[in-house]
Amino acid sequence: MKISEMSVSQRPREKAVLYGIESLSDHELLMLVLRHGNSNISVSRIAQDVLKFSEGLSKLHQMDMNDFMQIGGIKQAKALELMAILELNKRVLRARSLHMSVIDHPETLMEWLRLEIGMKMQECFLVVFLDVQNKITQHKVIFTGTLDRSLIHPREVFNMAVKVSASAFIAVHNHPAGSLIPSQMDLEVTELLMEASQMMQIKMLDHLIVTREGYCSIFTYLYKQTE
Structure with a gap:
């Protein structure tokens, strides 16, 4: 009609x-x-x-x-x-995230990240850099392609962190197939970044998996495995 x-x-x-x-x-x-x-x-x-x-x-x-x-x-x-x-x-969601503490308003961060890379058909590894108030100062796609420990170089993450005077960061990558269960490689990359984080004294707050349907905190996943 x-x-x-x-x-x-x-x-x-x-x-x-x-x-x-x-x-x-x-x-x-x-x-x-x-x-x-x-x-x-x-x-x-x-x-x-x-x-x-x-x-x-x-x-x-x-x-x-x-x-x-x-x-x-x-x-x-x-x-x-x-x-x-x-x-x-x-x-709009990204702009809202810039003015909020990601700790106090995680739902806004997650919705932005879901739209930013969760919908993509190729795997992306993105890092969100935060100031002392846990507000976003910058974000950058570090790598595009299948996540591999040998291809994720901590120096790329921490060079950028130093450049923007970040106090903390959140690593994020998507699973195009939709799974919210961390793979062994996801866990190895998390461990690699955590070790570098301690050496550089720039806090790693989490490593997130995002899909078009939702997200998974690898830190929470690891904590539950120890219960």
């Missing part, structure tokens, strides 16, 4: 004005963002196809420009608009 064929109160824009943006369904929000279709396909149908392709939004953050352009009615300009909205969402 075309927007012009809907009653005024049911059109996404008018409904948002009358009842608030939160009153819109996922389908209606996408219609509002997409704005219009073309002569061959309605904006309602395009929004439905986006929901179907992204499995009800659950995989939306994993989609790139080519994915969006596979959907009928979406060309490069519209694909870029959708990607810009997703990127803004990620940056």
Whole structure:
């Protein structure tokens, strides 16, 4: 159905004005963002196809420009608009994390990290550097590829830590397959960084595994193994 064929109160824009943006369904929000279709396909149908392709939004953050352009009615300009909205969402969470103690507000940190690397299809090793108040000063992807103790060099982590005057850091990597169970290599890399952390006197607060569904604290995992 075309927007012009809907009653005024049911059109996404008018409904948002009358009842608030939160009153819109996922389908209606996408219609509002997409704005219009073309002569061959309605904006309602395009929004439905986006929901179907992204499995009800659950995989939306994993989609790139080519994915969006596979959907009928979406060309490069519209694909870029959708990607810009997703990127803004990620940056809002990152900006919030910068002004909060990661100890006091771990949920904000985890949500940002989930969007930052948890959705990626390739494994990434990222380090979050913190000041004395446990606020984020910097973050950097140290390595991309299968996590391997021989490829993770502590000097890269600690050179950056010294450069940004970090008092502590959190190591993070993703599991594209979705498992939240640390592998033996994950544990070995954790041990390597913990040893270097003690030598450099820059505290390692944790090593996290993130996926699109959640996260695992390797420090908590190790603690439970000793109980």
